[in-house]
Amino acid sequence: MRIGFHVSIAGGFSRSVERAFGLGCTCMQIFSRNPRGWTAKPLDPDDIAGFKTLRKKRDIAPVFVHTNYLINLASPRDDLFEKSIEHFIVDLERAERLGAEYLVIHLGSASGRDAEWMIGRVSQALNEAMQLHPPQAVILLENTAGEAGDVGYALEQIGEVISRLGDSVRIGICYDTCHGFAAGYDVRTKKDVNALVKKIEATVGLERLKGMHVNDCLLEFRSHRDRHWHIGEGKIGLGAFKVLLNHPVFREIPMIMETPKKTEADDPRNMEVVKSLIR
Ligand SMILES: [Zn+2]
Ligand SMILES: [Zn+2]
Secondary structure, three states: OOEEEEOOOOOOHHHHHHHHHHOOOOEEEEEOOOOOOOOOOOOOHHHHHHHHHHHHHHOOOOEEEEOOOOOOOOOOOHHHHHHHHHHHHHHHHHHHHOOOOEEEEEOOEOOOOOHHHHHHHHHHHHHHHHHHOOOOOEEEEEOOOOOOOEOOOOHHHHHHHHHOOOOOOOEEEEEEHHHHHHHOOOOOOHHHHHHHHHHHHHHOOHHHEEEEEOOEEOOOOOOOOOOEEOOOOOOOOHHHHHHHHHOOOHHHOOEEEOOOOOOOOHHHHHHHHHHHHOO
8 A cells, every 4th residue: 555645845855755755655745836826946957856766765656746725727817717727737847847646636716606617617727738738747636625616526526527628548536535524425434435436436437546635634524624634533533544544446546644744743643543544
């Protein structure tokens, strides 16, 4: 099984590999730049080379790059929509130069518009981006918690977006357990987990499931709020993760934890809990 964390790139990309390795990761996720700003420092070729070499040495694969949070491919504002496409391509290019296998993106938010409009908007954005820059990395659409205006909380919506892409060869999904739980996909019993697998199969296809974000959820089932929590300490709970992590479908999928890092002890504890649950 491949398990890792979202790790910081402070000090350079090479440092992020050592950080992940130190935490016992066998896969990892990073941002390729400050996720809350529009600027991006040019990539340093030496740092990229170091990143690639270290990854091989430490056997960390795959690498997920998460897109910038400002990107909103569902924005009803044309200026922000265009800027989002442009910056999505920037993130895609950076992920590819780093040799990352996957680029993860949330579908975005368009308050006041209906789901049908948003699905059209996001498909248009992805089609434009892929025409301007045919992807080498695989683009993963991540399910959301369904906070106000969010699109992509229902797997049917993600499936619909994918069906409208001219070229969907390099498109997959990343399933976030916290977002899914908040959006109404229960996983607290074995039956629930099996139903979720069936749902993914029916809406997007299991072959498109390339990554999992394994996060517990601080808030109640169907809260529609995105509040990640430590594995086994939230409303999803330990028993559910035991079933999730050992499910024959899910255990084949690389898993990334995006759990809170309030103290130095948080990541090691979450890794220990996950490892203790795996049979
Ligand atoms: Zn996530
Ligand atoms: Zn989240």
